[in-house]
Amino acid sequence: MCNLYSLTRTQEEISRLARALRDLTGNLPPLPGIYPDTLAPVVRTAEDGVRELAMMRWGFPPPPSVGKQPVTNVRNVKSGYWRPWLKPKQRCLVPLTSFCEWNDSPPKVTHWFALSEERPLFWFAGIWRPWTGVRKGEAGEHRLFAFLTCPPNETVKPIHAKAMPVILTSDDACETWLAGSVEDALALQQPAPDDLLQIVATGAKSDSVAA
Secondary structure, eight states: OOOOOOEOOOHHHHHHHHHHHHHEOOOOOOOOEOOOOOOOEEEETTTOOOEEEEEEEEOOOOOOOTSSBOOOOOOOOSSSSTGGGGSSSGGEEEEESSSEOSSSSSSSOEEESSSTTTOOOEEEEEEEEEEEEEEEEEEEEEEEEEEEEEEEOOTTTTTTTSSSEEEEEEEEHHHHHHHOOOOHHHOOOOOOOTTOOEEEESSSOOOOOOO
């Protein structure tokens, strides 16, 4: 499962491509290594209907029977635990320029996947929710996000055979994910085309290369 990704494009580019009219992220630096339980930007539709770029913490609270670690990747969307967060108002786009998978067999080596060596921007299909509790030593209300996964395509499978993130690259797919019916949105939960991704780096725990 993807538990590390990178975002090295500017917030202006993220807002422009997502058609976000409001930016609540402040001064957003490049993020070459985004790990679970850290803050990262997402694009969502706010209560007033305005599409905005906002910071949220990566990882949903787990189902009671799973344990205590935040859940970063969601695959079983038929589960009653996840269904309430699949409505349009709880969906979001998670911007990134590359994501990391460790190979299944030892020795463990990181492999970074991107659309090309130039690391153009693309999106994970995410969900978000408010949650009250303690995260990273901070008590109060938090906004949390996770993203959907699916079976791996033929590019990812040799490295990680269990799953890959649901990837969105077209305007139509992004609009469907943010505003479409649950049925239309979940139709996007499928492997990316085999030729969409390439391995752009190996052996490092961050991907700081940007055009």
